[in-house]
Amino acid sequence: MERVLYEVKRVVVGQDAFLERILVAILAQGHLLIEGVPGLAKTLTVNTFAKTVSGSFKRIQFTPDLLPADLVGTRIFNPKTSEFSTVLGPVFANLLLADEINRAPAKVQSALLEVMQERQVTIAGETHAVPRPFLVMATQNPIETEGTYPLPEAQVDRFMMKVLVGYPTEEEEFVIVQRVTGMPATAAAVADTAQLMALQAQCRQGYVDPALVQYAVKLVAATRDPVRCGLPELAPYLTFGASPRATISLIEGARALAFLRGRPYALPQDLIDLVPDVLRHRLVLSYEALSEGMTADALILKILQAVPAPSKPLDRHVQLAAQEAN
Template sequence: MEPLSSPVVPTATLMEQVLFEVKRVVVGQDRFLERVMVAILAQGHLLVEGVPGLAKTLTIKTLASSIQGSFKRIQFTPDLVPADLVGTRMYNQKTGEFSTSLGPVFAHLLLADEINRAPAKVQSALLEVMQERQVTIAGETHKVPEPFLVMATQNPIETEGTYALPEAQVDRFMMKVLLGYPSEEEEFVIAQRALDLPVQVLPVATTAQLAALQAECRTVYVDPSMLQYAVKLVAATRAPARHGLQEIAHYISCGASPRATIHLAEGAQALAMLRGRNYVLPEDMSDLAADVLRHRLALSYEALSEGLDADALIVKIMAKIPAPARPLQHEQRAA
């Protein structure tokens, strides 16, 4: 399969316009915003970990306004039940008939705030919608709107009254993004904007355009060497010793699944598209490796006792497994 000869300029321009509108409201968090765009184009979902007040809700709400999509927010609590998410059947005493009341998951952009505060049954209900993109209520199937993105958040500093997400459920998230505090300069701008009048977000795209871009994203060329690189990275998390990483083998009790390889390739397609290319380069894949892999590694007690995290192990894996060389024909065509 030969890559197309023309760069995807209209796509990059449209996504830049969407990003510009979001940046008029949200200060900083450039890496996080890029990951949100990648997840939308690749039709994946995000797990975001950060302390409160880092504009997670503001980001997804502003993005929904810029693409003219619907936005819903669910605050997860220990007393939440699956019907509060997906909906239920209600009996009308006047007509004597049952009607279906759809839940808040029927939105283009859904924010699941503090997902680890709800019990496992509620978490499973949400993750089933994420995977199947539909809900069955009383034998009747209802599809969620397209495009559909779930951004679930976790609070890393408060663990009382929380339910850890099982590895099998966390694996369904395309990426896990870690959010940090803004710089002093960014925080100054944040305070300034908070004192000014609210910014009116302009709609610069439609959900139909976004759905078309998602289909176009699938046509971005991925060279077999890029796929092989993704396979080696993921395989090294399962059998480090086989890839010359004996020193970290006892730190990983369970590696990433094949879904990580798929998400790494799909994310690289979306990132290449955002950067105005219709083919994937090694830096597209290496830039996303930590976000795709960090929540899929189950660390051993030795790693936890020594204070190691998944990111430190991923750095060692990427240093051992070199990225493939840039395809020369791609550079010539880009030039």
Template sequence: MNQSALHQPAMTSAPQAASQMEQILYEVKKVVVGQDHFLERVLVALLAGGHLLVEGVPGLAKTLTVNTLAQAIQGTFRRIQFTPDLVPADLVGTRIYNQKTGDFSTSLGPVFANLLLADEINRAPAKVQSALLEVMQERQVTIAGETRKVPDPFVVMATQNPIETEGTYPLPEAQVDRFMMKVLVGYPSEEEEFVIVSRVTGAAQAVAPVADTRQLLALQARCRTLYVDPSLIQFAVRVVSATRDPGKAGLRDLSRLILYGASPRATINMIAAGRALAFLRGRDYVLPEDVVDVTADVLRHRIVLSYEALSESVSADEIVSRILKAVPAPEKPLEAHVRVAASS
């Protein structure tokens, strides 16, 4: 792609924007095989400016996906391997004393990037994980009393291994809540694995830059203008409220399975992620299915299961599924009515 194309004015049409996101996805899929749901959620997080928690066994192209995406949008990419001996300064940076000049200089950590991969985040203790709290929420880092902004856009993708539990630490609730979505990544099919082996053992695929960070910021701003009907916001509020008090939704038997429900961030992220998904689908308004499709990803890591749920092998996804059946989504509005409401 020539350089002049990269500096064209930002597109405003939702279908055009969706087309550009498809180009980004095309470049990523040159390298990454399958994982369609995961890749879609990565783009949703990118458009909504949210962070992603990814759970899957090693070798499923999680690191490769983020690195390839950074190349496609010409953004900076950093990877942090979380280990038990990591300290907060290894993430955010520190002040260094220069003996020759007698002055202190600031050495910035790897969080100063557009796309940050926190690999196996649950292998570091809570004090290290908590070092990400400020940067994930405020998009800034404070080092020795001095505040510095991280590059914009800024998205954290953290991975954790569901198999190994020895030598891992549970993520603090405040940390978990800052992730917009938690995505479960499974094994590829036999056909996909055949293609993976063929590509990896063959010639390397070149990834072409199809956008830049300035264009991505324009797409994020355009995404936030999508029309959301008040009934959808009310639906999101009722779903999240049902995780705190299932009795309100006629699911009193779920109360013993839930220790803590989701916070208001869940409601915000249901709407933000639904908006981004609608944008990817080429619409400038959100439909009920957009919000419903992201609900499990937004809620599964925010519902704290009780001992009873764990002993009965009840998952958060099962609880979310029951809540969605008890709390019906609003009727799909007519497109003409939506456009009138959006323009008023």
């Protein structure tokens, strides 16, 4: 993964947190929703990652006239043989880039529901499995509302994380201009899909203490019933909280982040670092929150401050290891 990151950094300048979240999503086998204004190298970053892993890569430019069959495939009648044949769509790839995903209507976006959850597509009653590993990375633009459609809640919940990409610093922008206006840099393939699947399997062997799982459960529960969790002031701002997928994503993400940081076990900080990315797109804010300018990130920060992290998450594990040693 360090070699993959090195190759990407030859092309992409800065965006360290964004790149780390992509690696977490790859290791945890989760989908990623990327939001940022135009020109911040969202598409370039995903394209570059695809080049570093020698798997199949497909890019779909979402437009208002896109049809579900343009994504998943369809049945075509062959007049020569008088038979129907199945033509598979671009979702059959290891890495799928859904560019400007909010520019297609809901019926097109809903075509991704099955493949994002079950890694398969059903066409005319016949099920087709997509290649493994399979990862969807979708980009969207937050500042344009003309010609865009809100993502269905069922689809938003299938994204493991929503990452916000910000502007580069002045120093980074200086390097960006030099790099783009100079000789073009290219990234080489340094890993294949078999290595990637082996890394994913190794990552899943990381230890997550039950205290950390309980901490994740409490954080997600606070988004559903803030009054019960001692946060009555947040109740008017939340219409719906996060689903159990959020809890699962927190644990899988914390384990992957710990793996990237060189540890076979997760710590509370690994989980805390990912809480905003995992929860921000899953909270449905009330009209009162929107009218007062309250954001999902601000509510998540209040929840993090109110729900204490476990002070000794590996204490029980250490005690059991000591007992076995004796």
